Amino acid sequence: xxxxxxxxxxxxxxxxxxxxxxxxxxxxxxxxxxxxxxxxxxxxxxxxxxxxxxxxxxxxxxxxxxxxxxxxxxxxxxxxxxxxxxxxxxxxxxxxxxxxxxxxxxxxxxxxxxxxxxxxxxxxxxxxxxxxxxxxxxxxxxxxxxxxxxxxxxxxxxxxxxxxxxxxxxxxxxxxxxxxxxxxxxxxxxxxxxxxxxxxxxxxxxxxxxxxxxxxxxxxxxxxxxxxxxxxxxxxxxxxxxxxxxxxxxxxxxxxxxxxxxxxxxxxxxxxxxxxxxxxxxxxxxxxxxxxxxxxxxxxxxxxxxxxxxxxxxxxxxxxxxxxxxxxxxxxxxxxxxx
Amino acid sequence: xxxxxxxxxxxxxxxxxxxxxxxxxxxxxxxxxxxxxxxxxxxxxxxxxxxxxxxxxxxxxxxxxxxxxxxxxxxxxxxxxxxxxxxxxxxxxxxxxxxxxxxxxxxxxxxxxxxxxxxxxxxxxxxxxxxxxxxxxxxxxxxxxxxxxxxxxxxxxxxxxxxxxxxxxxxxxxxxxxxxxxxxxxxxxxxxxxxxxxxxxxxxxxxxxxxxxxxxxxxxxxxxxxxxxxxxxxxxxxxxxxxxxxxxxxxxxxxxxxxxxxxxxxxxxxxxxxxxxxxxxxxxxxxxxxxxxxxxxxxxxxxxxxxxxxxxxxxxxxxxxxxxxxxxxxxxxxxxxxxxxxxxxxxxxxxxxxxxxxxxxxxxxxxxxxxxxxxxxxxxxxxxxxxxxxxxxxxxxxxxxxxxxxxxxxxxxxxxxxxxxxxxxxxxxxxxxxxxxxxxxxxxxxxxxxxxxxxxxxxxxxxxxxxxxxxxxxxxx
Numbered sequence: 001x002x003x004x005x006x007x008x009x010x011x012x013x014x015x016x017x018x019x020x021x022x023x024x025x026x027x028x029x030x031x032x033x034x035x036x037x038x039x040x041x042x043x044x045x046x047x048x049x050x051x052x053x054x055x056x057x058x059x060x061x062x063x064x065x066x067x068x069x070x071x072x073x074x075x076x077x078x079x080x081x082x083x084x085x086x087x088x089x090x091x092x093x094x095x096x097x098x099x100x101x102x103x104x105x106x107x108x109x110x111x112x113x114x115x116x117x118x119x120x121x122x123x124x125x126x127x128x129x130x131x132x133x134x135x136x137x138x139x140x141x142x143x144x145x146x147x148x149x150x151x152x153x154x155x156x157x158x159x160x161x162x163x164x165x166x167x168x169x170x171x172x173x174x175x176x177x178x179x180x181x182x183x184x185x186x187x188x189x190x191x192x193x194x195x196x197x198x199x200x201x202x203x204x205x206x207x208x209x210x211x212x213x214x215x216x217x218x219x220x221x222x223x224x225x226x227x228x229x230x231x232x233x234x235x236x237x238x239x240x241x242x243x244x245x246x247x248x249x250x251x252x253x254x255x256x257x258x259x260x261x262x263x264x265x266x267x268x269x270x271x272x273x274x275x276x277x278x279x280x281x282x283x284x285x286x287x288x289x290x291x292x293x294x295x296x297x298x299x300x301x302x303x304x305x306x307x308x309x310x311x312x313x314x315x316x317x318x319x320x321x322x323x324x325x326x327x328x329x330x331x332x333x334x335x336x337x338x339x
Numbered sequence: 340x341x342x343x344x345x346x347x348x349x350x351x352x353x354x355x356x357x358x359x360x361x362x363x364x365x366x367x368x369x370x371x372x373x374x375x376x377x378x379x380x381x382x383x384x385x386x387x388x389x390x391x392x393x394x395x396x397x398x399x400x401x402x403x404x405x406x407x408x409x410x411x412x413x414x415x416x417x418x419x420x421x422x423x424x425x426x427x428x429x430x431x432x433x434x435x436x437x438x439x440x441x442x443x444x445x446x447x448x449x450x451x452x453x454x455x456x457x458x459x460x461x462x463x464x465x466x467x468x469x470x471x472x473x474x475x476x477x478x479x480x481x482x483x484x485x486x487x488x489x490x491x492x493x494x495x496x497x498x499x500x501x502x503x504x505x506x507x508x509x510x511x512x513x514x515x516x517x518x519x520x521x522x523x524x525x526x527x528x529x530x531x532x533x534x535x536x537x538x539x540x541x542x543x544x545x546x547x548x549x550x551x552x553x554x555x556x557x558x559x560x561x562x563x564x565x566x567x568x569x570x571x572x573x574x575x576x577x578x579x580x581x582x583x584x585x586x587x588x589x590x591x592x593x594x595x596x597x598x599x600x601x602x603x604x605x606x607x608x609x610x611x612x613x614x615x616x617x618x619x620x621x622x623x624x625x626x627x628x629x630x631x632x633x634x635x636x637x638x639x640x641x642x643x644x645x646x647x648x649x650x651x652x653x654x655x656x657x658x659x660x661x662x663x664x665x666x667x668x669x670x671x672x673x674x675x676x677x678x679x680x681x682x683x684x685x686x687x688x689x690x691x692x693x694x695x696x697x698x699x700x701x702x703x704x705x706x707x708x709x710x711x712x713x714x715x716x717x718x719x720x721x722x723x724x725x726x727x728x729x730x731x732x733x734x735x736x737x738x739x740x741x742x743x744x745x746x747x748x749x750x751x752x753x754x755x756x757x758x759x760x761x762x763x764x765x766x767x768x769x770x771x772x773x774x775x776x777x778x779x780x781x782x783x784x785x786x787x788x789x790x791x792x793x794x795x796x797x798x799x800x801x802x803x804x805x806x807x808x809x810x811x812x813x814x815x816x
Contacts, residue, residue: 010595014782034353042634054459055454055458055459055460056454056455058406058407058454059448059452061414062447062448065416065417065443065447066412066440066448068417068418069417069439069440069442070436070440071436072417072436072439073422073436073438074437074440075435076432076433076436078428079428079432079436080425080426080428080429080432080746082356082421083359083418083421083746084746084747084748086423087748087756088752088755088756090422091756091759094414094415095759095760097411097414098767099767100406101411102408104407105407105774106404106770106774109404110770115770150429151425151426152425152747153747155749156751156752158748179746194631194746214344228463248456251363297410298432298436298437299508299510300433301433301510301511302433302437302510303437305437305511305514306437306441309440309445310440310444313444313445313448320449321448321452324453325453327456327463328455328459328460328463
């Protein structure tokens with residue numbers, strides 16, 4: 001039983017990080033497309049942008065629900081301290097996602113009336129605010145929260161620091177990049193050309209963000225610094241920054257040579273590396289700087305029961321998610337989809 | 340109640356009640372409508388009659404809106420347990436959190452994964468696969484209801500747990516006992532029927548509205564309108580009486596496991612046999628008396644125990660700090676029952692008219708059916724209020740108090756979020772309602788399926804076309 005109690009939280013940490021990563025990249029390009037509404041004003045091209053994600057956004061957002069539910073069932077100690085700590089940004093994010101989510105339908109349903117503009121704005125602002133809040137929450141988790149007796153004991157605005165704002169802006173930039181590279185892959189013509197231009201600038205922004213966050217993070221807590229600089233850790237973690245640079249070179253090449261999928265895959269790679277880096281940094285804490293994975297875990301009977309279901313269901317979910325993407329594969333043009 | 344003065348707790352409760360109250364409408368709507376769509380598409384595949392495809396196309400537009408609103412309002416719920424009820428989620432998370440995760444994995448992904456195919460995939464996957472997608476979405480809504488009601492029922496009648504003495508956490512001991520806790524089967528049936536009934540009355544009212552309009556214009560109602568009205572009235576005639584039986588059984592179950600809830604629903608203070616039923620009254624928690632009571636002799640015992648001399652509980656049998664607020668659920672319960680009876684009468688009336696072949700021509704009945712549009716949802720909300728407020732002052736019945744469940748969140752944050760939720764919900768879901776009403780105000784067309792293929796590669800193409808909104812009605816809304 002002792003072994004169970006040790007290993008189950010680790011297995012679940014891996015699953016949770018995987019679920020969050022899947023959410024971040026999938027809904028990342030959805031939210032990015034929302035933000036790109038600020039740059040693309042042409043109504044037909046805006047429709048194309050939405051059409052590339054309309055059949056899949058529901059499923060993408062479900063990964064976020066899964067993240068919340070898994071945290072609740074498997075790491076209730078983290079769920080019950082992190083959520084009150086990030087009360088305001090979470091509420092703000094949920095409200096923003098409401099606007100974003102209903103705007104898919106409402107902006108078309110109100111077409112030809114004065115309200116369409118409002119829902120387009122809601123789609124754009126909702127995406128931007130949700131992206132910022134997600135980044136700020138992530139940054140807030142990394143910088144840590146005040147916990148006394150296993151409960152959050154800080155103030156409502158503790159999360160709001162220059163570091164969390166930097167993370168929020170970086171995630172906005174990163175999501176917009178995911179959106180732009182997704183559109184390079186999935187669209188043609190004027191829109192694709194515009195996206196190549198935007199992607200180049202956004203990539204610069206994201207790269208600066210990654211570098212800044214990477215240099216700042218080890219300064220937050222001493223263990224973070226040791227994780228990245230002590231021998232033999234450094235031998236295992238060194239590939240992360242190296243790969244970030246390699247991907248940057250691949251990205252520039254892909255963009256210049258007109259690859260359609262390449263830039264998107266590079267952007268995905270960046271996100272994967274950033275999330276891995278954060279995971280390496282905070283390990284083994286679930287709620288830095290005080291609570292470890294084991295401190296916040298539910299009993300093994302809960303984690304095991306849920307693991308059985310997950311082992312069976314997750315592969316099935318992935319299969320039909322891939323099927324759904326497969327059905328709607330290929331370039332989307334202005335006569336497709338909604339129109 | 341000793342905790343009633345804590346404003347942060349009250350706000351947390353109001354906020355949860357408000358957000359879940361808005362949310363619950365949409366999944367219930369989705370449950371009923373997805374099943375209806377599956378039936379319509381199945382009938383179309385089986386009979387080949389175009390009227391079923393017309394209706395499918397008409398109602399799937401509504402479904403896409405309703406489902407979207409359900410997703411975004413549901414996302415709020417999955418985080419609100421932690422933001423507002425962190426102590427509850429920490430202690431009960433090992434059980435309720437796991438059930439919620441199963442709901443996400445077995446239901447939400449299934450629904451969301453196949454919704455895209457259902458909405459946009461007709462010409463990409465073929466008819467049979469498309470029908471399979473519709474069925475997957477419908478089954479997904481039913482699985483979702485099963486898990487969430489299991490979790491909710493566990494909070495009402497907890498079983499299969501032990502309590503860790505060190506942390507006070509609920510530790511799962513027997514998952515089957517947890518999932519199939521005593522009130523779960525009754526709640527599941529009652530809620531499922533409520534969802535079907537609610538949608539039947541929306542569909543029926545839509546049909547009635549278009550028949551009244553056609554009559555005003557001196558035309559006969561179109562075939563899709565008549566078919567949808569007839570199907571809805573069949574549902575009302577069959578499901579409404581069943582629902583009353585299910586509600587009765589649920590009540591007996593509650594009497595057994597939560598007698599003080601029944602006493603509060605009935606406004607009864609003293610336990611007695613040969614108990615009367617209160618038709619009206621104002622329960623006063625302080626004086627322990629129900630004022631202005633209008634009593635129907637013996638009916639209380641008859642309804643609750645199915646015998647004239649059965650003993651029914653009174654609130655005075657229980658300590659003051661364990662009684663739910665009777666002045667809320669006394670009324671919510673009566674409104675629910677009254678609406679249920681009305682819905683049954685409409686169903687029976689429809690059978691009578693059907694026999695006389697005047698179902699499609701009786702304008703009085705059509706007006707009544709139109710007025711009954713919100714009846715199902717109102718009854719559902721009243722029932723939800725009854726069971727949830729009736730669970731007070733507990734979150735986990737008899738074990739964990741609501742006042743001990745709330746998050747350590749500052750009052751100012753709570754007040755800010757409450758305001759923000761109300762403003763955003765009124766704006767977003769108010770607009771959604773407006774859009775829905777406008778959509779339903781447009782009559783289904785015969786040949787709604789016949790859009791030129793070059794212009795409309797998908798089953799739903801028309802909905803996104805600017806022409807989908809009738810300019811005459813679009814401007815006014």
